[in-house]
Amino acid sequence: MPLTQLVADHIQPLHAYDPPPRRPGIWLDANESPWPLPEQARQRITSVLAETAFQRYPDPGAAQLRETLATTQGGHSREYVLGSGSDELIALMLHVLSKPREGAASASVAFPWPTFVMYELGAQAHRLTPLRVPLDKQWQLDPSAWAQVLTQKQPNLVFLATPNNPTGNRFDLQVMRSFIEAHPHILFVLDQAYGPYDDQAPQVAALFERFENVALLGTLSKIGLAAIRLGWCRIRPALAAELHKVRQPYNVNALTQATARLALTELKPTLDQHVQAVVTERTRLTEALSNIPGLTVHPSHANFLVVQSPKAKELHATLQSKGIYTKHLASMDPRLTNALRITVGTLDENNALLETLSSVFQ
Ligand SMILES: Cc1ncc(COP(=O)(O)O)c(C=O)c1O
Structure with a gap:
C-alpha cells in the first residue's frame, strides 16, 4: 500500500500554496515593500546578529x-x-x-x-x-x-x-x-x-x-x-x-x-519612510493608470492596486515577457477574470510598468 494512502481524507484534495519561482526582474506580484534596507540599517542588523x-x-x-x-x-x-x-x-x-x-x-x-x-x-x-x-x-x-x-x-x-x-x-x-x-x-x-x-x-x-x-x-x-x-x-x-x-x-x-x-524600534523611522514613499507612489500610480484608456483602477488603501481590463490576460503576459511580474486574479473569482493585482513598486519600477502598459494600448 503506498504511504500516501495514509494521508487524511481532508488533506488529500488540498493544493499547496505554491507561489511561482522567481526570476530576475521587477517583482510586483507579492505585495512586498520594494525598498531594500539601506546599508546603515543592514550593518546595524549584522552587528546585532553577530x-x-x-x-x-x-x-x-x-x-x-x-x-x-x-x-x-x-x-x-x-x-x-x-x-x-x-x-x-x-x-x-x-x-x-x-x-x-x-x-x-x-x-x-x-x-x-x-x-x-x-x-x-x-x-x-x-x-x-x-x-x-x-x-x-x-x-x-x-x-x-x-x-x-x-x-x-x-x-x-x-x-x-x-x-x-x-x-x-x-x-x-x-x-x-x-x-x-x-x-x-x-x-x-x-x-x-x-x-x-x-x-x-x-x-x-x-x-x-x-x-x-x-x-x-x-x-x-x-x-x-x-x-x-x-x-x-x-x-x-x-x-x-x-x-x-x-x-x-x-x-x-x-x-x-x-x-x-x-x-x-531603531529602524522604525526608516521603515516608516519607505511606507510613506509607497503611499505617495500609490497615488501617482493610481492616477497614471487611470489615464490609460482601457484600464479601470480601483482605489486602494494597501500597497497594491487592482486594475481591470478586458485585455488583462494579454497585459499580464506582455508584462511578464518584459520581466515585470504581476498577479492575474482570474482563478480567484469570476468577478476578477479581468483583474491584475499590481504591487506598488519604486518610482523606476512603476515607470517601467506604466511604459509597458501604455504601449499595449497604443
Ligand atoms: C491579508 C493577509 N494576511 C496575512 C498575510 C500573510 O502574511 P505573512 O505570513 O507574510 O505575515 C498576507 C500575505 O499576503 C495577507 O495578504
Whole structure:
C-alpha cells in the first residue's frame, strides 16, 4: 500500500500554496515593500546578529520581542502570540478554535470573498467548514448577507482583512463594529497585514480595546522585512494561552527575534519612510493608470492596486515577457477574470510598468 494512502481524507484534495519561482526582474506580484534596507540599517542588523548565541535555542517565549510589541503596538505582552509570519497565527487560531458548537457536525469559519486564500486553506486543513460571504459590488461587506451567515451558521471565527487582499479596499468601520457588537460569541480576527498603508488602521486596532471578541493580526512582511517571517496576533490572554499550547516551542528563531526588535524600534523611522514613499507612489500610480484608456483602477488603501481590463490576460503576459511580474486574479473569482493585482513598486519600477502598459494600448 503506498504511504500516501495514509494521508487524511481532508488533506488529500488540498493544493499547496505554491507561489511561482522567481526570476530576475521587477517583482510586483507579492505585495512586498520594494525598498531594500539601506546599508546603515543592514550593518546595524549584522552587528546585532553577530552577538547571537548560535549554539543555543532561541528564547522560546520571545519575551523581549513581545515586550517590544506591547510598547510599540499597545497592550500587554501577555496578549501577543508570535509566529513565522501571520500565516502561522491564522493556522494556530483555526487549530485551537475548532470545536463544533452544540448540535453542529463541524465548526465553521467565515470570511468575505474574494480575500486572502490562507483563511480557506487553513480552514480545510484544520477541518473547519469554510464559509465564503461574497463582497458587494463595491467590494464592501454586505450587511444582510453577513447577518444571515453570522446568525444562522454561528461560525467560531470570522477573518476580516482590512485593507483586504486582493481587492485593496478597507472595510467600513461601522459595519465591522456592528457585527462584532452583535455577535460576542464569535471571534473576529481583524487582519492588519496592510494596516501600515491605511490611515484608518488605528481605529481598527481600537476595536480590540473595546471588544473582548476581537483579535488583531500584524506582520512585518509588507513593510520591508518579508524575509525574516515575523507575524503576531494580539488576543485576550486566556486565548493566547491556548494558542501557546499548540505553537511549536521555538517557532520564531533568534535571528528573527533580534531583527524584528530592531525593526520595531531603531529602524522604525526608516521603515516608516519607505511606507510613506509607497503611499505617495500609490497615488501617482493610481492616477497614471487611470489615464490609460482601457484600464479601470480601483482605489486602494494597501500597497497594491487592482486594475481591470478586458485585455488583462494579454497585459499580464506582455508584462511578464518584459520581466515585470504581476498577479492575474482570474482563478480567484469570476468577478476578477479581468483583474491584475499590481504591487506598488519604486518610482523606476512603476515607470517601467506604466511604459509597458501604455504601449499595449497604443
Ligand atoms: C491579508 C493577509 N494576511 C496575512 C498575510 C500573510 O502574511 P505573512 O505570513 O507574510 O505575515 C498576507 C500575505 O499576503 C495577507 O495578504
